[in-house]
Amino acid sequence: MIAALAYGFVTGVLLCFTFGTVFFSLVQNSVDNGYRSGVKIAFGVLICDMIFVFFAIFGTTLLPSIEGFEKTMAGVGVLFLLVLGIANLFKGQPKIAYPKTRFGNFLYYFSTGFLLNGLNPVNFISWVTIATYIRTNLEYDFQQVLVFFGFSLLAIFLTESMIAVFAHKLKRLFTPRTVTIFNKVTGVVFVLIAFQILYTNFLKG
Numbered sequence: 001m002i003a004a005l006a007y008g009f010v011t012g013v014l015l016c017f018t019f020g021t022v023f024f025s026l027v028q029n030s031v032d033n034g035y036r037s038g039v040k041i042a043f044g045v046l047i048c049d050m051i052f053v054f055f056a057i058f059g060t061t062l063l064p065s066i067e068g069f070e071k072t073m074a075g076v077g078v079l080f081l082l083v084l085g086i087a088n089l090f091k092g093q094p095k096i097a098y099p100k101t102r103f104g105n106f107l108y109y110f111s112t113g114f115l116l117n118g119l120n121p122v123n124f125i126s127w128v129t130i131a132t133y134i135r136t137n138l139e140y141d142f143q144q145v146l147v148f149f150g151f152s153l154l155a156i157f158l159t160e161s162m163i164a165v166f167a168h169k170l171k172r173l174f175t176p177r178t179v180t181i182f183n184k185v186t187g188v189v190f191v192l193i194a195f196q197i198l199y200t201n202f203l204k205g
Contacts, residue, residue: 042160
């Protein structure tokens with residue numbers, strides 16, 4: 001059980017440093033708008049991952065059988081990432097009018113994290129692959145699987161929250177020029193990942 005706990009926690013930490021869209025969005029928003037925005041994004045990612053883990057553990061049989069569902073989700077993800085990427089490439093120093101109400105502010109960042117994580121099919125496939133591995137190769141029983149994934153999710157939320165806090169504390173290093181460059185790098189990353197999803201799901205033979 002201790003091994004399942006430790007492996008789960010380490011897996012969660014490692015998944016946070018894949019330097020995908022969530023990582024760059026976390027850093028960018030924490031620098032631009034404070035670490036609380038990053039924590040809200042991390043919470044959106046957590047809820048999305050909890051849904052993924054649920055289906056990874058209990059099987060995809062609970063999902064509705066919709067023809068072309070995966071490709072539709074991939075297509076929406078490509079569009080979402082392209083819009084975010086292009087917006088980052090062409091905007092200067094960020095001065096976006098975010099929702100002023102507490103709920104609107106929370107919903108904006110929460111949905112950003114949820115959608116960035118959820119609209120990339122690779123994330124769901126990763127959880128299913130991990131679930132298969134720990135059951136077949138590590139021969140975990142149901143209780144060990146729950147412990148493994150529970151601590152994986154905890155590690156993801158804690159690590160992403162720490163990334164947000166440290167990014168905000170290092171804000172003084174991000175001059176207007178540096179922030180602009182970082183935003184453009186983030187935009188390029190989003191666009192590249194969008195094309196990767198497009199190629200994998202629609203163009204690859």
